[in-house]
Amino acid sequence: MGKIFVTGMGVISAIGNSVAENRMALAAGKCGISQLELIDSKFKQQLPCGEIKITTEDLKTKLQANTKGITRTTLLALHAFGEAIKDAELTEEILSAPGTALISASTVGGMCLTEELYQDAQKTAGGSEYLSSYDCSSIAMYLQERYQMKGHINTINTACSSSANAIMYGARLINSGRANRAIVGGVDSLSKFTINGFNALHILSAATCTPFDEDRKGLNLGEGAAFLVLEKQEDIGNKKVYAELTGYCNSNDAFHPSSLSAEGDGPFLAMKGALQQAGLQPGNIGFINAHGTGTQNNDEVESKAMLRLFNTPPPFASTKSNVGHTLGAAGAIEAVYSILNLQHQEGYPALNYKKPISSTGLVPADSYKKMQLEHTMSNSFGFGGNCTSLIFSKA
Amino acid sequence: MLYIHQTTCISAQQTFPNRELETLHDATGNKLLAIEPSYEGIPKSALRRMSKPVRMGVGAALPITGHSTELDGIIIGTANAGMEDCFHFLKQMVEYNEGLLTPGNFVQSTPNALAGQLGMLKQNKGYNITHVHLGLAFENALLDAVMRLEEYPTHNYLLGAVDDISVYNYAINLLDGRFKAEQVPGTGLYNSGTPGTIPGEGATMFLVNTVKENSLAKLVGLETIHSKDEAEIAHQLKIFIDKSLPANETISLLISGENGDSRLMKFYTACEDLLPATTGIVRYKHMSGEYPTAVAMALWIACGIFQKDALPAHMIKKEWPQSEPGYILIYNNFKGAQHSFILLSNPA
Numbered sequence: 001m002g003k004i005f006v007t008g009m010g011v012i013s014a015i016g017n018s019v020a021e022n023r024m025a026l027a028a029g030k031c032g033i034s035q036l037e038l039i040d041s042k043f044k045q046q047l048p049c050g051e052i053k054i055t056t057e058d059l060k061t062k063l064q065a066n067t068k069g070i071t072r073t074t075l076l077a078l079h080a081f082g083e084a085i086k087d088a089e090l091t092e093e094i095l096s097a098p099g100t101a102l103i104s105a106s107t108v109g110g111m112c113l114t115e116e117l118y119q120d121a122q123k124t125a126g127g128s129e130y131l132s133s134y135d136c137s138s139i140a141m142y143l144q145e146r147y148q149m150k151g152h153i154n155t156i157n158t159a160c161s162s163s164a165n166a167i168m169y170g171a172r173l174i175n176s177g178r179a180n181r182a183i184v185g186g187v188d189s190l191s192k193f194t195i196n197g198f199n200a201l202h203i204l205s206a207a208t209c210t211p212f213d214e215d216r217k218g219l220n221l222g223e224g225a226a227f228l229v230l231e232k233q234e235d236i237g238n239k240k241v242y243a244e245l246t247g248y249c250n251s252n253d254a255f256h257p258s259s260l261s262a263e264g265d266g267p268f269l270a271m272k273g274a275l276q277q278a279g280l281q282p283g284n285i286g287f288i289n290a291h292g293t294g295t296q297n298n299d300e301v302e303s304k305a306m307l308r309l310f311n312t313p314p315p316f317a318s319t320k321s322n323v324g325h326t327l328g329a330a331g332a333i334e335a336v337y338s339i340l341n342l343q344h345q346e347g348y349p350a351l352n353y354k355k356p357i358s359s360t361g362l363v364p365a366d367s368y369k370k371m372q373l374e375h376t377m378s379n380s381f382g383f384g385g386n387c388t389s390l391i392f393s394k395a
Numbered sequence: 396m397l398y399i400h401q402t403t404c405i406s407a408q409q410t411f412p413n414r415e416l417e418t419l420h421d422a423t424g425n426k427l428l429a430i431e432p433s434y435e436g437i438p439k440s441a442l443r444r445m446s447k448p449v450r451m452g453v454g455a456a457l458p459i460t461g462h463s464t465e466l467d468g469i470i471i472g473t474a475n476a477g478m479e480d481c482f483h484f485l486k487q488m489v490e491y492n493e494g495l496l497t498p499g500n501f502v503q504s505t506p507n508a509l510a511g512q513l514g515m516l517k518q519n520k521g522y523n524i525t526h527v528h529l530g531l532a533f534e535n536a537l538l539d540a541v542m543r544l545e546e547y548p549t550h551n552y553l554l555g556a557v558d559d560i561s562v563y564n565y566a567i568n569l570l571d572g573r574f575k576a577e578q579v580p581g582t583g584l585y586n587s588g589t590p591g592t593i594p595g596e597g598a599t600m601f602l603v604n605t606v607k608e609n610s611l612a613k614l615v616g617l618e619t620i621h622s623k624d625e626a627e628i629a630h631q632l633k634i635f636i637d638k639s640l641p642a643n644e645t646i647s648l649l650i651s652g653e654n655g656d657s658r659l660m661k662f663y664t665a666c667e668d669l670l671p672a673t674t675g676i677v678r679y680k681h682m683s684g685e686y687p688t689a690v691a692m693a694l695w696i697a698c699g700i701f702q703k704d705a706l707p708a709h710m711i712k713k714e715w716p717q718s719e720p721g722y723i724l725i726y727n728n729f730k731g732a733q734h735s736f737i738l739l740s741n742p743a
Contacts, residue, residue: 042493107505111481118489120570121482121563127570134567135474136506137529141732144621153621154535155528158507165524169539176542193481196488197501252469252514252523258502265520383502384511386523 004171005395006242008088008229010080010185011336013323014050014222018083023340026322026348027368033208033220033324041192047204049190050222050324052076069129070142071110076329077139077187078146080225084183085147088229089239092147094181101152101179102140103170105162105186107328109136112191139187152179157328159382160291161250162186163226164331164390168248170230180235185227185332194221194327201258209294210352211318212303212364219293222324226332228339243339246375247280247391249273258383259297264305266387267291267379271309274377274389282310285391286373287347287365289338291381292318293325302379303360315365317350331380335390338378342394347371397541398610398742399601403455404695405429406597408682411455414699417707419682421580426560427595427684444499445512448476451598452509452557453516459553459602467550468522468543471510472536473557474529474687475564480504482563509557522552530729532556533688534619537737540603541617548605555600556688565594573685573730575655582709584655584681592654595684599691607742611698615639615722616738628734629665632726635736636669640722646674646738647720648700650693651712652727654680659731666726674724675715677706690727690735697723701741719743 011018014032015025025032036044036051059075060066063082085095094100110133111117117134120127132138137155144153152173156165163186170182188194198204198221205218230245251273253266260266275282291302306313319337326333341347350364374394381387407427409415420430429451434442436457442450452471481504487496502508507525514523522543526535533556540554568574575591584593607613616639620631640646649670653663667676677700683692700706700720725737 114485114488117567118485121485121566123566123570125570127567131567131571135529136527137474137532140528141621149621152538152619153528154526154531156524157505157527158510158523158525159505169524172542172546176545178538178542192488192493193485196493196496197484197498197504200496200498200501250522250524252511252520254514254518254520256515257508257511258498269520382507383505384507384523384525385514386507386511386525 003233004174004230004245005233005236006228006245006339007231007236007239008084009242009336009339010083010087011226011333012052012076012079013224013333014052015322019336026319026337027346029349029351029368031208031322031351039190039192041195043195043199046206047195048208048220050220051190052223069133071133072112072189073106073108073110073187074139074142076189076225080185081143081227084227084229090229096148096150098150099180100149101170101173101182102143102149103154103166103182103184104140105156105166105328106136106139106188107157107159107162108188108191108194110134110138111193112189114192158386159384160327161331161380161382161386161388162328164380164388165250167228167332167335167390168250168388171245171248174230174232181229181231183227183229186329187225188223188327188329190221190223203295205294208352209321211292211294211321211350212299212357212362213353214355214357216294216296216299218295220324222326224323224326224329224333226329226336228332228335241395243342243392244395246393247274247278249277250388253385253387255385260301260381264301266385267302267305267381268308270387270389271305274391278391280375284375285314285377286371287314287341287376288316289334289378290316290318291379292320294320300357300359303357303362307360313362315347317348317365319348321351331388334378338376338392341376342373342392345371345373396605397544397603397614398605398607399603399612399698400610401459401602402611402695402698403458404597404599404692405431405451405455406683406692407595419581419709422593425578425593427593428560429596446480446503448557448559449509449512452555453512455598455600456513456553456555459600465551466517466519466553469510469513469519469553470524470536470539471555472526472533472688473506474527474532476509476557477504477506478564479559479561482561530687530733531619531735533691534617534735538617544605551602551604553600554603555598556691557598558686558688559596560594579655582681585653585678587655588657590656590658592656592685595686595689597683597692599695610742612701612739613742615740618736620734621732623732625661625665628662629669632666632669632736639738644722645671646722646724647717648675648677648715648723650677650696650723650725652680652690653678654685659728662728662731673716676713677710678712679710687729690725693725697725697739
């Protein structure tokens with residue numbers, strides 16, 4: 001297996017519209033979770049979210065994307081995708097080469113348009129401009145068409161681990177010789193659908209989330225997108241390189257549709273498998289960007305799985321306290337953050353943390369620190385027991 | 396190298412648990428609804444909570460996962476599993492004005508609910524993934540299985556596809572112009588000369604590994620293409636055949652994804668024109684109906700042909716001379732934008 005490097009990144013989230021803005025905000029401990037302004041929900045005042053304060057219309061103008069039926073989800077993806085390909089200096093020719101793959105991920109897709117969807121499903125004639133846009137694949141289909149891509153195209157949906165699996169699938173396409181490079185990532189936008197869904201599960205917090213805190217009250221939803229450009233060592237030349245993708249593993253918890261088992265076998269096996277793939281020992285990992293949603297179930301189980309594997313876990317934190325839980329985009333956004341950890345040799349703090357979970361006693365990294373990092377891990381776990389861990393190493 | 400070892404199919408025809416294709420089951424209300432079995436193997440309490448795609452998927456997968464072979468992972472392709480629950484939840488949300496809602500439908504609304512459910516039922520903690528790339532969701536699942544078997548040659552995977560006709564996706568897709576307005580019973584679908592097709596649903600499952608012995612079919616080649624240009628598709632098919640088909644071999648049979656949509660005939664004609672005069676043509680969308688992962692049923696049909704199962708006359712568009720087909724090509728096309736070629740060989 002040859003080496004795979006990250007040569008470009010793009011991200012948009014509630015704490016910034018670019019990789020540089022996101023890094024500044026993370027280092028400064030900025031929290032982007034706020035009262036909803038752009039979504040008309042009954043819970044506007046009650047449930048804060050990691051909302052990107054740019055209207056869909058403004059995104060269309062900024063990105064010159066006025067195609068009929070385009071959704072906020074696709075626009076956020078386009079924003080991050082555009083930054084990533086520019087960063088990796090991918091020309092139009094390279095983008096449309098048969099060796100350039102695109103692997104996208106989303107859980108909400110075009111269902112951010114809750115009202116339109118509801119109306120369309122009742123109609124017998126007419127219909128809105130969004131009839132082909134609700135599907136999760138509509139994002140990759142738009143990017144494929146816009147950039148005339150001819151390589152392998154796919155969309156993955158494993159709930160909240162979707163884009164971690166997109167990164168893994170892209171890397172495997174390259175390793176198998178089926179692609180020379182892969183643009184991989186994911187996107188989700190806030191929607192009334194997910195706000196009400198997670199609210200019905202009683203796992204949304206009315207205050208800003210407090211991952212890994214004993215008194216955590218649940219998660220905050222967020223929106224955003226991130227894409228990474230993965231390239232083979234031999235194709236890179238003297239291009240700048242952010243990190244090497246050295247480990248990835250997907251495992252299933254096989255326990256419950258919407259919660260993790262007490263033992264956390266899925267998270268444990270995903271982290272262990274990623275270490276094996278990378279040929280690393282637990283002690284080699286310098287920082288973990290944990291899944292850390294801020295729910296009772298996740299944070300305790302993830303902590304126990306980390307204790308089981310690492311004995312004494314390395315510094316860890318969850319950036320969901322900065323941007324909220326961005327669902328299908330979380331794996332890719334947090335992969336970018338894990339790479340920023342390596343690139344700038346720094347650890348970002350868990351915000352709002354006060355006291356350790358009593359059953360584990362684990363204390364997350366609670367302040368910004370310069371650190372010597374060789375390898376970082378990023379965890380993503382989703383409904384359906386879908387757990388994936390990624391490892392990035394200093395290039 | 397990927398070999399198929401077991402396969403099951405729940406469809407609008409009599410395909411599960413026993414196979415009887417001679418009698419053609421026509422559409423009801425212009426929908427080819429699946430003939431669902433009684434699901435003896437699923438605990439009644441679990442069955443009640445399952446949505447149709449999860450139910451069909453689990454039902455089709457149980458005989459396969461129940462085999463003595465240990466599974467190393469579950470790989471599913473689906474475009475709209477979960478949409479029914481999604482809409483139920485949406486409806487609840489609108490009708491109760493974001494009031495007190497029950498989360499059951501929301502949890503089941505993600506397309507990975509089936510793969511997750513199968514992981515739980517089989518207590519399988521291995522690789523577990525759901526590909527949702529619309530008309531290429533199953534092809535991506537198949538490619539994923541190929542890559543997993545290259546990476547782990549001793550593994551066994553449960554590979555499958557499922558999609559259903561839900562109230563939601565039927566209404567939306569009908570408005571989108573995907574379906575015919577008029578009734579077209581049986582193979583009349585192919586002669587309608589009108590745009591649109593007939594919706595269908597089903598679940599198809601496979602056990603795949605790298606063992607040749609006792610296998611049903613061998614995967615020789617797989618290609619996926621995004622294009623709206625029939626000349627490009629023909630060009631790509633030529634490249635695919637040159638690359639995948641061994642010299643001195645011919646394609647005995649084409650399983651065509653023709654679905655009666657007059658707008659898509661140019662693609663099928665372009666592909667048929669490239670094949671030798673001796674290549675037979677089989678069609679199946681009048682049995683399955685059209686859905687994003689219907690191509691999985693073509694793979695199930697190919698496995699049957701290699702096992703010398705008789706094909707009914709209503710499936711045959713063009714006869715072929717060989718009694719034992721060596722190579723079968725499957726061409727599928729979704730909405731004239733997503734295309735796939737799958738080449739299989741007879742492992743016997």
